[in-house]
Amino acid sequence: xxxxxxxxxxxxxxxxxxxxxxxxxxxxxxxxxxxxxxxxxxxxxxxxxxxxxxxxxxxxxxxxxxxxxxxxxxxxxxxxxxxxxxxxxxxxxxxxxxxxxxxxxx
Amino acid sequence: xxxxxxxxxxxxxxxxxxxxxxxxxxxxxxxxxxxxxxxxxxxxxxxxxxxxxxxxxxxxxxxxxxxxxxxxxxxxxxxxxxxxxxxxxxxxxxxxxxxxxxxxxxxxxxxxxxxxxxxxxxxxxxxxxxxxxxxxxxxxxxxxxxxxxxxxxxxxxxxxxxxxxxxxxxxxxxxxxxxxxxxxxxxxxxxxxxxxxxxxxxxxxxxxxxxxxxxxxxxxxxxxxxxxxxxxxxxxxxxxxxxxxxxxxxxxxxxxxxxxxxxxxxxxxxxxxxxxxxxxxxxxxxxxxxxxxxxxxxxxxxxxxxxxxxxxxxxxxxxxxxxxxxxxxxxxxxxxxxxxxxxxxxxxxxxxxxxxxxxxxxxxxxxxxxxxxxxxxxxxxxxxxxxxxxxxxxxxxxxxxxxxxxxxxxxxxxxxxxxxxxxxxxxxxxxxxxxxxxxxxxxxxxxxxxxxxxxxxxxxxxxxxxxxxxxxxxxxxxxxxxxxxxxxxxxxxxxxxxxxxxxxxxxxxxxxxxxxxxxxxxxxxxxxxxxxxx
Amino acid sequence: xxxxxxxxxxxxxxxxxxxxxxxxxxxxxxxxxxxxxxxxxxxxxxxxxxxxxxxxxxxxxxxxxxxxxxxxxxxxxxxxxxxxxxxxxxxxxxxxxxxxxxxxxxxxxxxxxxxxxxxxxxxxxxxxxxxxxxxxxxxxxxxxxxxxxxxxxxxxxxxxxxxxxxxxxxxxxxxxxxxxxxxxxxxxxxxxxxxxxxxxxxxxxxxxxxxxxxxxxxxxxxxxxxxxxxxxxxxxxxxxxxxxxxxxxxxxxxxxxxxxxxxxxxxxxxxxxxxxxxxxxxxxxxxxxxxxxxxxxxxxxxxxxxxxxxxx
Ligand code: SF4
Ligand code: SF4
Ligand code: SF4
Numbered sequence: 001x002x003x004x005x006x007x008x009x010x011x012x013x014x015x016x017x018x019x020x021x022x023x024x025x026x027x028x029x030x031x032x033x034x035x036x037x038x039x040x041x042x043x044x045x046x047x048x049x050x051x052x053x054x055x056x057x058x059x060x061x062x063x064x065x066x067x068x069x070x071x072x073x074x075x076x077x078x079x080x081x082x083x084x085x086x087x088x089x090x091x092x093x094x095x096x097x098x099x100x101x102x103x104x105x106x
Numbered sequence: 107x108x109x110x111x112x113x114x115x116x117x118x119x120x121x122x123x124x125x126x127x128x129x130x131x132x133x134x135x136x137x138x139x140x141x142x143x144x145x146x147x148x149x150x151x152x153x154x155x156x157x158x159x160x161x162x163x164x165x166x167x168x169x170x171x172x173x174x175x176x177x178x179x180x181x182x183x184x185x186x187x188x189x190x191x192x193x194x195x196x197x198x199x200x201x202x203x204x205x206x207x208x209x210x211x212x213x214x215x216x217x218x219x220x221x222x223x224x225x226x227x228x229x230x231x232x233x234x235x236x237x238x239x240x241x242x243x244x245x246x247x248x249x250x251x252x253x254x255x256x257x258x259x260x261x262x263x264x265x266x267x268x269x270x271x272x273x274x275x276x277x278x279x280x281x282x283x284x285x286x287x288x289x290x291x292x293x294x295x296x297x298x299x300x301x302x303x304x305x306x307x308x309x310x311x312x313x314x315x316x317x318x319x320x321x322x323x324x325x326x327x328x329x330x331x332x333x334x335x336x337x338x339x340x341x342x343x344x345x346x347x348x349x350x351x352x353x354x355x356x357x358x359x360x361x362x363x364x365x366x367x368x369x370x371x372x373x374x375x376x377x378x379x380x381x382x383x384x385x386x387x388x389x390x391x392x393x394x395x396x397x398x399x400x401x402x403x404x405x406x407x408x409x410x411x412x413x414x415x416x417x418x419x420x421x422x423x424x425x426x427x428x429x430x431x432x433x434x435x436x437x438x439x440x441x442x443x444x445x446x447x448x449x450x451x452x453x454x455x456x457x458x459x460x461x462x463x464x465x466x467x468x469x470x471x472x473x474x475x476x477x478x479x480x481x482x483x484x485x486x487x488x489x490x491x492x493x494x495x496x497x498x499x500x501x502x503x504x505x506x507x508x509x510x511x512x513x514x515x516x517x518x519x520x521x522x523x524x525x526x527x528x529x530x531x532x533x534x535x536x537x538x539x540x541x542x543x544x545x546x547x548x549x550x551x552x553x554x555x556x557x558x559x560x561x562x563x564x565x566x567x568x569x570x571x572x573x574x575x576x577x578x579x580x581x582x583x584x585x586x587x588x589x590x591x592x593x594x595x596x597x598x599x600x601x602x603x604x605x606x607x608x609x610x611x612x613x614x615x616x617x618x619x620x621x622x623x624x625x626x627x628x629x630x631x632x633x634x635x636x637x638x639x640x
Numbered sequence: 641x642x643x644x645x646x647x648x649x650x651x652x653x654x655x656x657x658x659x660x661x662x663x664x665x666x667x668x669x670x671x672x673x674x675x676x677x678x679x680x681x682x683x684x685x686x687x688x689x690x691x692x693x694x695x696x697x698x699x700x701x702x703x704x705x706x707x708x709x710x711x712x713x714x715x716x717x718x719x720x721x722x723x724x725x726x727x728x729x730x731x732x733x734x735x736x737x738x739x740x741x742x743x744x745x746x747x748x749x750x751x752x753x754x755x756x757x758x759x760x761x762x763x764x765x766x767x768x769x770x771x772x773x774x775x776x777x778x779x780x781x782x783x784x785x786x787x788x789x790x791x792x793x794x795x796x797x798x799x800x801x802x803x804x805x806x807x808x809x810x811x812x813x814x815x816x817x818x819x820x821x822x823x824x825x826x827x828x829x830x831x832x833x834x835x836x837x838x839x840x841x842x843x844x845x846x847x848x849x850x851x852x853x854x855x856x857x858x859x860x861x862x863x864x865x866x867x868x869x870x871x872x873x874x875x876x877x878x879x880x881x882x883x884x885x886x887x888x889x890x891x892x893x894x895x896x897x898x899x900x901x902x903x904x905x906x907x908x909x910x911x912x913x914x915x916x917x918x919x920x921x922x923x924x925x926x927x928x929x930x931x932x933x934x935x936x937x938x939x940x941x942x943x944x945x946x947x948x949x950x951x952x
Contacts, residue, residue: 111812112812184925188924191923191924194923195670195920196922197922199672199673199917200673201673201676202673203667203673203896203897204673204893206670207667210889211883211885211886211893213886214813214814215736216729216807216809217729220728232812241813261816261817261820262816262817263815263817264815287678290678290898294718294724294725294890295889295890295893296890296897296898298676312924312929313924313925313926314925315928423674424922424924424928424938427939428939431939459677460675463672463675463904463914465904466904466911466914466918470906470911472698472700474694474698474699478695478697479697509679510679510690511677512694513679513690513691513694513695514691514695515679515691516686516695517695537679
């Protein structure tokens with residue numbers, strides 16, 4: 001398994017940098033990863049709103065929320081999500097939220 | 107430059123059998139003729155120590171090299187024992203006859219090569235010929251299973267010197283074929299080289315326990331454990347359906363309750379669960395149409411009963427049978443009269459055709475495609491349509507599994523001809539179509555650099571076909587629609603369109619069939635298709 | 641000499657028939673397999689565009705008309721015309737077709753010789769000027785089939801190695817045995833061609849040879865004709881060792897694999913067959929497969945890795 005250095009700590013990730021163990025996640029992981037993802041500076045309140053939303057949904061249902069639902073529940077449209085997370089909702093936001101890569105035909 | 111290729115290249119340790127040169131890939135029409143993107147990412151040094159990429163630099167399985175000669179030998183022996191099992195009625199009655207036929211009667215005439223989109227798109231790289239895998243396979247059988255006399259092997263040129271790396275390359279190569287079976291269709295001797303790809307995958311999976319993670323561990327294994335390869339639990343499903351009901355109301359003003367676990371319903375509709383997460387508009391459209399037509403239907407929340415996928419059809423007979431049986435059991439539990447499959451190509455073939463000879467007794471529940479049902483509804487006049495609402499160019503992608511592999515060709519076309527005034531075909535189409543490039547698990551194989559290969563090589567032919575179908579209005583100002591009644595194909599289109607920047611450059615959207623049907627419904631206030639969600 | 645070729649000919653014919661039969665029976669005796677159909681399926685009503693009975697709603701309640709004659713004609717036709725080659729590789733086809741016509745005609749020629757000899761025993765005269773119409777007919781028919789066989793076969797045997805070597809793909813996949821075959825067949829056809837053109841333009845010697853065969857009286861033949869006959873007998877014995885059975889198995893594969901769309905309906909014969917195959921024991925070693933159990937058991941347990949002990 002590959003390891004990734006984020007903010008001075010080492011994490012187990014998959015080949016594409018998705019965190020393998022959900023419970024190792026911490027705010028410092030998201031903040032550290034943001035730099036790798038090319039998000040400048042500190043994560044803003046809006047970033048955290050989305051990340052927290054994703055994590056809560058995941059904790060409840062075991063999967064990432066649908067993008068449409070994510071937009072609706074957070075009030076951000078897709079464009080906004082892309083400005084916040086340039087790699088997009090799945091490859092960007094979910095990754096920072098510590099979810100593993102989506103599986104199945106999605 | 108294409109170097110002169112020799113079979114022995116497969117057995118030489120180290121190095122790479124083929125180096126893909128972007129300049130050699132088959133050309134795409136402008137503005138896609140200039141490649142700005144780096145073609146296929148190289149593995150990092152760290153990845154290279156863990157994963158073998160010595161076939162073409164690409165990784166689908168990524169085997170870890172053995173640590174000692176003993177380990178290597180054990181690996182080879184176990185593999186050869188697996189090959190032997192392929193020829194046993196006990197272990198492989200499922201495919202023995204087609205396997206033996208292909209191995210014994212191919213005359214190596216290469217007619218199939220030019221039919222293969224992977225081979226042609228790659229700039230005709232020898233390793234991607236449909237005959238390459240069978241060739242290696244035959245040599246292994248001749249040298250190690252039949253143990254033919256060295257002289258005979260010389261005359262037949264059927265010698266091979268196995269080492270770990272040869273097998274690692276063979277395993278990867280089995281995942282460079284989309285199982286689209288276009289090669290088999292043109293073979294004058296009824297040989298099926300696609301089947302050989304699948305048999306090799308089977309030895310890797312059934313014998314060695316090796317398969318791409320997305321397909322096995324996160325795929326069929328997860329589906330059998332949780333209920334869906336997406337990891338979606340029944341609770342998540344209910345949450346999503348609630349959301350879908352809200353969306354339907356917002357978009358159409360209709361209040362529709364999506365029936366779940368309704369005992370004794372006429373139809374159990376099984377969608378690819380990917381639709382629920384990635385393309386909810388598809389299941390919404392289904393609900394709207396079935397509701398408007400007064401059909402008695404239900405969804406299920408049983409294990410595998412809400413996910414029609416059956417990845418086993420790509421690599422493993424046992425995983426295949428397990429999922430097929432679970433799906434039938436879900437239908438039996440509800441006491442429905444029949445199962446109808448939503449828009450998913452491989453699920454069609456797996457659930458309707460291939461499963462046919464796995465199910466016995468009360469598990470034989472009639473199974474059919476939803477397309478003929480949709481055709482009946484659309485053509486019956488039960489719903490009023492206004493085709494002018496679909497006033498944009500539309501072309502149709504034929505999912506191989508539905509068309510070449512099970513002969514459902516016309517229902518979808520009769521629907522489109524009725525509701526899409528600007529419908530046009532791709533060339534070639536129907537049973538001679540080209541695969542989207544995401545077949546046999548490729549569309550869901552999302553790790554390392556495999557997606558690069560899929561987008562630039564296996565999907566290339568389809569990309570070209572789509573652009574050509576719209577050449578009367580190539581620019582992004584005219585919005586266009588590729589109708590792909592298959593979630594797997596849609597996944598491939600999403601990735602490939604992003605890879606080539608197709609929305610920005612050409613204004614092409616992909617989507618299912620039912621979305622177009624609902625979009626044309628005369629009494630809806632707003633268009634159903636939302637172009638902004640490209 | 642005469643006796644030798646009589647004996648050799650009988651051995652050759654018996655051998656080829658027996659080995660071909662064994663091969664075909666072995667093919668047919670392979671167990672029924674999972675469906676793996678491929679469209680177009682020619683016996684289907686909508687075969688033109690490759691449609692199947694699955695295009696109808698509730699297909700299991702509808703008739704499934706099958707046109708067996710059409711599919712038979714379709715599958716046989718290609719043995720003589722080789723359409724896929726014509727469409728996809730014209731140069732190759734130009735050599736391949738004569739090469740195959742050589743086979744077809746040389747066998748037909750010999751079978752006709754046999755019948756001609758039978759009628760000769762019955763008193764028929766087979767010559768160009770025969771007073772009996774049948775005699776004339778046989779004469780010209782033999783001349784035609786023999787002539788086409790020798791000419792086409794020779795042409796094909798020369799052309800095939802050339803196209804095989806000229807094309808990169810074909811070259812990679814050619815084995816020494818291919819070239820041996822081309823050479824050997826060239827000698828067979830060439831010797832026939834030579835004997836016919838130089839010594840026996842009316843093919844009278846073949847009739848004498850076949851007459852001798854069925855009356856078991858060694859004929860007097862020119863040594864070059866004898867040479868060709870001996871070569872031809874060896875050719876018959878050699879054929880079963882090549883992939884030549886594909887002439888028949890390709891058709892079987894159409895019927896039993898590509899076009900096998902027979903659904904498994906409850907209570908049918910197929911259901912019983914499958915049920916018995918599901919009782920077979922499996923020995924695959926992957927962790928998710930319970931080696932030693934039957935297919936039915938393996939398929940109904942979940943086979944999840946954690947439920948099974950890890951035995952590498
Ligand atoms: S599979 Fe068929 S088409 Fe391809 S080389 Fe073999 S015989 Fe020829
Ligand atoms: S199945 Fe399709 S991808 Fe695979 S070898 Fe045949 S034509 Fe090529
Ligand atoms: S993904 Fe679609 S087009 Fe590709 S092989 Fe499957 S069904 Fe065919």
